Every structure is written in structure tokens, then in C-alpha cells.
Amino acid sequence: MRLGDGTSGVVVIAGAAAIAAAATTFPDTHGQAYGPDLFPNIIAAGFVLAGLLLIKEGWPQPDRGFTVSLEVAAGGGRPLDALVVIAAIVLFMVLTGPLGFVLTATLVTTATIAWFRRCHLLSAVLVSLVAALFIDYAFRGWLLVPLPQGPFDVLPW
Amino acid sequence: MDSAVWTALTLVFDPYVLTVMAVAGAFGLFVGAMPGLTATLATALLVPVTFFMEPVPALAAIVATTAMAIFAGDIPGALVRIPGTPASAAYVDDSYGLTRKGKAEVALGTSITSAVIGGLFGAVVLAFTAPVLAEVALGFSSFEYFWLATFGLTCAAFISTGSPVKGMVSLLFGLFIATIGIDIMAGQPRFVFGSTELMGGVSFIPAMIGMFAVSEVLRWAIGPRNADLHVRQKVGNVFRGQAAILRRYKLGLARGSVIGTAIGILPGAGADIAAWITYAVSKRFSREPEKFGTGHVEGLVDAGSANNASLGGAWVPALVFGIPGDSITAIVIGVLYMKGMNPGPMVMINEPQLLYAVFISFFVANLLLLPLGYLAVRFYGRMLDVPREILMPLILLLCMVGAFAINNTLFGVGIMLVLGVIAFVMEESGFPVAPAILGIVLGSMIEQNFMQSMIKADGDLLAFFERPISAVLGVLTLLTWAFVLFENLRRRKPREPVAPRASTTPEE
Numbered sequence: 001m002r003l004g005d006g007t008s009g010v011v012v013i014a015g016a017a018a019i020a021a022a023a024t025t026f027p028d029t030h031g032q033a034y035g036p037d038l039f040p041n042i043i044a045a046g047f048v049l050a051g052l053l054l055i056k057e058g059w060p061q062p063d064r065g066f067t068v069s070l071e072v073a074a075g076g077g078r079p080l081d082a083l084v085v086i087a088a089i090v091l092f093m094v095l096t097g098p099l100g101f102v103l104t105a106t107l108v109t110t111a112t113i114a115w116f117r118r119c120h121l122l123s124a125v126l127v128s129l130v131a132a133l134f135i136d137y138a139f140r141g142w143l144l145v146p147l148p149q150g151p152f153d154v155l156p157w
Numbered sequence: 158m159d160s161a162v163w164t165a166l167t168l169v170f171d172p173y174v175l176t177v178m179a180v181a182g183a184f185g186l187f188v189g190a191m192p193g194l195t196a197t198l199a200t201a202l203l204v205p206v207t208f209f210m211e212p213v214p215a216l217a218a219i220v221a222t223t224a225m226a227i228f229a230g231d232i233p234g235a236l237v238r239i240p241g242t243p244a245s246a247a248y249v250d251d252s253y254g255l256t257r258k259g260k261a262e263v264a265l266g267t268s269i270t271s272a273v274i275g276g277l278f279g280a281v282v283l284a285f286t287a288p289v290l291a292e293v294a295l296g297f298s299s300f301e302y303f304w305l306a307t308f309g310l311t312c313a314a315f316i317s318t319g320s321p322v323k324g325m326v327s328l329l330f331g332l333f334i335a336t337i338g339i340d341i342m343a344g345q346p347r348f349v350f351g352s353t354e355l356m357g358g359v360s361f362i363p364a365m366i367g368m369f370a371v372s373e374v375l376r377w378a379i380g381p382r383n384a385d386l387h388v389r390q391k392v393g394n395v396f397r398g399q400a401a402i403l404r405r406y407k408l409g410l411a412r413g414s415v416i417g418t419a420i421g422i423l424p425g426a427g428a429d430i431a432a433w434i435t436y437a438v439s440k441r442f443s444r445e446p447e448k449f450g451t452g453h454v455e456g457l458v459d460a461g462s463a464n465n466a467s468l469g470g471a472w473v474p475a476l477v478f479g480i481p482g483d484s485i486t487a488i489v490i491g492v493l494y495m496k497g498m499n500p501g502p503m504v505m506i507n508e509p510q511l512l513y514a515v516f517i518s519f520f521v522a523n524l525l526l527l528p529l530g531y532l533a534v535r536f537y538g539r540m541l542d543v544p545r546e547i548l549m550p551l552i553l554l555l556c557m558v559g560a561f562a563i564n565n566t567l568f569g570v571g572i573m574l575v576l577g578v579i580a581f582v583m584e585e586s587g588f589p590v591a592p593a594i595l596g597i598v599l600g601s602m603i604e605q606n607f608m609q610s611m612i613k614a615d616g617d618l619l620a621f622f623e624r625p626i627s628a629v630l631g632v633l634t635l636l637t638w639a640f641v642l643f644e645n646l647r648r649r650k651p652r653e654p655v656a657p658r659a660s661t662t663p664e665e
Contacts, residue, residue, distance in 0.1 A: 001581075001582050001585060002582075002585045002586050003582065003586040004586075005587075008323075008326070008586055008588070012326055019333065019348075022347075022348055023347075026340075026345050026347060027345065029342070029343040029345070032343070032612065033615075033616055034608060034611050034612065034616070035343060035345075036340035036342065036343045036345040036347055038608070038611075039332075039336060039604045039607065039608070040333070040336050040347065040348075043329050043332050043333050043336070046325065046329045047326070047329050050322050050325045050326045050329065051326075053322045053642075053645055054322055054323075054326070056645075057320075057322065057645075078378065078379050078380075079379060081378040081379055082375050082378045082379040082581075084378065085371075085374055085375055085378045085553065086375075086574065086578065088550070088553060089371075089553070089557060089570065089573075089574045090574070092557050092570065093567045093570050093571060093574075096561075096567060097567070101558075105554055105557075105558075108554070109550050109551065109553075109554050112550035112553065113546065113547055113550045116378070116546040116549070116550065117544065117546035117547060119546075127547055127551075128550075131551050131554060132554070135554065135555070135558055138206075139558055139562055143206065143209040143562070144209070145209075145558075145561070145562040145565065146565050147558070147561070
């Protein structure tokens with residue numbers, strides 16, 4: 001997804017307005033003239049200036065001005081494949097708790113490899129399982145990161 | 158011998174640290190040699206592992222990874238005409254041209270030897286300038302630090318990017334992300350929207366993995382896939398004839414090392430810019446400029462030394478002032494903060510052995526480059542056989558585990574996803590990502606120094622210009638902003654579109 005310069009300027013100014021609006025809710029610090037809203041307001045002012053300059057740059061460009069394009073700069077154009085990557089991350093977040101890391105990582109990685117490579121399912125499962133076990137050993141067994149184990153607490157490390 | 162130096166030597170020459178460096182170096186070689194994967198991505202993937210290490214092996218691992226990855230980018234450049242990292246793009250026509258003439262050994266041997274010499278030069282400059290500058294930095298107050306950080310970010314946003322305005326937006330975005338969480342001065346929660354997990358702020362590592370690695374995976378997924386690449390050339394002894402080449406182009410080698418180190422020290426400009434500028438200078442002063450781009454070794458020597466030299470240079474402002482010179486040292490600064498060490502001149506006073514350990518790691522990493530680089534060249538054909546369709550899902554899995562591991566919460570994975578998608582759209586729209594990362598790392602430091610200075614001066618903005626160094630830095634910063642604004646308003650015609658990956662990201 002590509003935003004034209006003018007569109008980017010509008011988005012940036014809208015963001016600045018949201019920051020400034022949220023900053024008005026911060027209470028004053030007792031006994032200090034400069035509160036927690038000062039720095040965010042300076043950032044918002046910078047955004048407004050940059051947004052106006054972007055709009056100025058985008059104004060005379062019919063093709064790159066106020067546009068939103070689903071094209072990709074490098075060509076190719078497979079938005080569905082990008083959605084698969086995003087879905088893989090979301091699935092990982094949802095399933096890791098109930099299923100545990102090894103099973104979730106194997107499932108998600110198998111699905112992603114199978115989608116991209118359109119290869120034999122068995123080889124995708126094997127690669128994913130070995131990778132999941134190795135990462136689980138490295139992070140949980142060696143670095144002591146408490147990766148969720150789920151209901152299958154059978155690994156020796 | 159100084160006891161701190163001796164302690165640093167024993168710390169680095171520990172078998173564990175040397176093993177970590179060798180493994181990290183092999184990892185850096187692999188990532189750097191894969192076309193499309195950058196040295197910054199290698200560092201981003203490495204950081205979750207270094208998080209659990211002591212400071213010395215953690216920093217040594219990052220030094221080894223980056224030194225190897227920047228060199229490794231030359232291998233696919235020479236063999237299949239696709240630079241492995243943007244830092245190798247400047248001279249890819251010459252290195253591939255040599256391969257086409259049947260001189261792949263010359264191209265790759267020159268890449269290794271000039272990278273080692275440039276890297277060692279950068280390490281020497283780092284070792285000698287950092288302690289001297291640290292003495293100067295000890296006299297700095299919040300005013301100087303505010304201006305120094307602002308000037309560094311200004312350079313990062315304006316100098317190295319295609320569109321200064323877009324660099325500014327990226328920087329402001331990073332600064333905004335840094336304001337999320339509890340305000341350091343007043344203890345007020347800001348932009349947390351009721352989330353207790355946002356109270357502690359946006360964790361730097363998930364943010365960095367999202368912006369550098371997930372965006373890369375997304376770009377690969379959506380973009381064109383290269384057909385399977387194969388290496389057809391047999392590569393023999395790459396070191397044969399190197400002594401004669403280095404002797405012949407010794408002046409260019411020295412020039413490349415000096416320019417590379419100087420550009421590395423400049424905030425925001427990294428190895429890729431060092432290589433491009435050095436290549437242009439080399440061509441300008443060459444006796445045979447017409448041969449450049451056709452498989453001539455001269456530009457390869459100069460620019461190949463410059464990109465590795467810039468790595469050492471970039472650590473100078475990072476270690477001395479806590480201001481990163483490029484996106485990789487921004488990650489290093491984030492690692493130091495996470496380990497409870499405030500990068501800056503006090504490190505030199507409190508933990509000098511750490512600084513010396515970094516200097517020694519640079520020397521060791523560059524010397525390790527000789528055998529490891531040689532092996533990487535020998536086995537490169539097999540490395541290329543790893544299908545990208547399997548590698549990318551595995552990188553994605555590492556990203557998710559890394560984002561989880563820092564706070565042991567899936568919230569980090571969510572941060573990674575959101576910022577990864579934002580970074581992808583930003584880069585597609587021509588916005589560089591590196592200034593945003595610098596903003597995230599330096600945001601709280603800038604705000605703290607700014608607020609302290611405002612309270613000290615009771616709101617008198619002229620106080621920001623009363624001390625001499627502060628005044629010089631302040632005027633320089635304001636002049637840079639005024640110049641960019643003036644140029645933008647004066648320009649009637651819009652700039653030509655800039656390829657988002659080519660010149661808008663100072664990412665190695």
C-alpha cells in the first residue's frame with residue numbers, strides 16, 4: 001500500500017490533531033510551568049509543519065498527490081501473501097497460550113511454508129517441527145524464556 | 158598495562174566470548190550473503206538472544222555480526238550481480254564485471270582484504286578518539302546533550318534521506334512512540350488508552366524487530382520473487398595476488414578507510430552512503446575513470462574498505478555521547494539502556510573495560526573475517542540453495558519469539574506486528590524507517606534533557622545558547638532546519654520520485 005505525498009500530509013496532520021487532543025487531557029504538574037503535555041505538543045506542531053509541506057509537495061502531482069495505491073513499489077503485487085504473513089502472526093498470538101509454543105509454531109510455520117512454497121506438506125511439517133523444537137530448546141531450555149508449554153509438557157528441557 | 162585494558166582482554170579472549178563471536182559472525186555472513194536481507198535485520202534478529210548475555214559477549218556478538226554481514230553483501234554482488242546488502246550496491250558492476258572476466262577470485266579476495274583493512278582502520282580510530290572525546294563530553298550539561306541529540310537526529314532525518322520532509326515525519330513518529338507510557342518527569346501516563354502494558358512504554362526490541370524485520374518479510378511476501386539463483390563460477394584461492402593489488406591501490410585504500418570512518422561518525426549516515434561517496438571520490442581521482450563500472454578493481458578496493466570502516470566510526474558518537482551514528486548503533490544503544498548502562502562519557506569513567514572490550518572485539522571480528530569470509534565464499538553456492546520460501550517463515554518465527562522473549566508477553570508480538578505494518582506502508586510511501594528507530598531510542602533522553610533545561614532556565618529559551626558548545630550545536634541545528642525549510646519552500650517543481658529502498662533508508 002502506497003500513500004501519495006498529499007494523502008500522507010493529511011494523515012500526518014490528522015495524527016497531530018489526535019496527539020494534541022489527547023495531550024489536553026494531561027493534568028498540569030503542580031508547581032511546574034512545563035507539564036507532560038509540552039513535548040507531545042512540540043511533536044504535534046512538527047507534524048503539522050511536515051504535513052503542510054507534504055501537501056504542498058503532493059499538490060501539483062496528479063499521479064502521486066492525493067492517492068492511495070495498493071500497488072507495491074517493487075512490483076509483484078501479491079497482497080494476499082502479505083495478509084498470510086499478518087494472519088500467521090495473529091494466529092501465533094491467539095494459539096500460543098492454549099496450545100503451547102512448539103505446537104503453535106509448528107502449525108503456523110507449516111501453514112506459511114506450505115502457502116509460499118506450495119510444497120509437499122510432510123516436508124513443511126518436518127522443517128517446521130525441527131525449527132520449533134530447536135527454538136524452544138534455545139529460548140526455554142538455554143535462555144530460560146518462559147515460552148508457553150501448553151497441555152503437552154513432555155519435552156525433556 | 159592499564160588494568161582496564163587487561164580486564165577487557167581477558168573478557169574478550171574468554172573461550173565463551175570467542176565462540177559467541179564466531180557463531181554470531183557465521184550468522185552475520187549467512188544473512189548478509191542472502192540478497193535482500195540486511196545487516197540491520199541480522200542485528201535485529203540477534204538482539205533478543207544478546208538480551209540474555211552479559212554486556213561484553215552481547216556487544217561482541219553485535220560487532221561480529223555486522224562486520225561479517227557488511228562484507229558478505231559483496232559475495233552475491235560478485236557472483237550473481239545482486240548486492241547482499243545496500244552497502245555493497247555501489248560497486249556491484251565492478252565486482253560482477255570481474256567475475257564475468259573470469260576473475261571472481263580477484264573480486265572476492267579484494268572484498269575480503271579491503272573489508273578487513275577498512276574495518277581495522279575504523280577500529281583504530283574508534284579506540285583512539287572515543288576516550289579523548291569522552292573527556293570533552295564529561296563537561297556537558299543537559300543543554301549540550303539536548304542539542305547534541307537534536308543535531309544527531311536532524312542529520313539522520315535530513316542528510317541521509319531522499320526527502321528531508323519524509324525523514325522529519327519518520328523522526329517525529331519515533332519521538333512520539335517514545336512518549337507513550339509513564340512520563341519520566343511528572344509520572345503522568347500518556348497515550349496508554351487504559352492499557353497497563355503500555356504504561357511501561359513501547360518496548361524497543363519488539364518495535365525494532367517489527368520495523369526492520371517484519372516489514373522486510375512483508376515486502377518479500379508481496380514483492381516479486383527472484384528465480385532460483387545459482388552460482389556457476391568455480392572460486393579458487395581468493396587471496397592469490399592480493400598483496401600486489403593492495404600495494405598498487407594503497408592510496409585509495411587509505412582514502413576509503415578515512416572517508417568511510419568519517420561518514421560513519423556522522424549521525425544518520427551508514428555503510429551504504431560511505432560506499433557510494435567513496436566510490437564517487439575514487440572515480441573522480443582515478444587515472445582510469447573510464448574503467449569504473451566495467452570490472453575495475455580500484456573502486457572495489459576503495460569502497461569495500463569504506464563500508465567496513467564506517468562501522469567502527471559509527472560507534473564513536475554512540476559510545477561517547479550515547480548518540481547513534483546509524484541504525485545498527487541505535488540498536489546497540491537500546492541494548493545498553495536495557496542492560497541498565499547509560500551510554501555516554503560516564504561509561505568511560507565507570508566501566509572503561511567495557512569500552513576497551515568493544516575496541517578489542519572490533520579487531521578480533523575483523524581478523525575473524527579472513528577465515529570465516531573465505532569459508533563463506535567457498536560454500537556460497539550451498540547457502541544460495543536455501544529456498545527463500547522456507548527461510549522467510551523461519552525468520553518470521555524468530556521475530557515472534559524474539560518479540561515475546563523481552564517481556565515474556567504476547568503484547569510485544571502485537572507491538573511488533575503493528576509497527577511492522579506501519580513501517581512497511583511508510584517505506585512503500587517513500588518514508589525512511591531508520592530515523593523513527595533513532596527517535597524511539599533517543600526520545601526519552603531528548604525529552605528529559607529538554608525538560609530539565611527548561612526548568613533550570615525557568616523557560617528562558619536563550620539559556621539554551623548561553624554555554625559555548627551548546628550555542629554552536631544549537632545554531633548548527635537551527636541553521637540545518639532553516640536551510641531545509643527554505644529549500645523546500647523555494648523549490649517549485651516536485652522532486653523526482655525516489656526508489657524507496659534505494660536511497661531513503663540509511664540501513665545497511
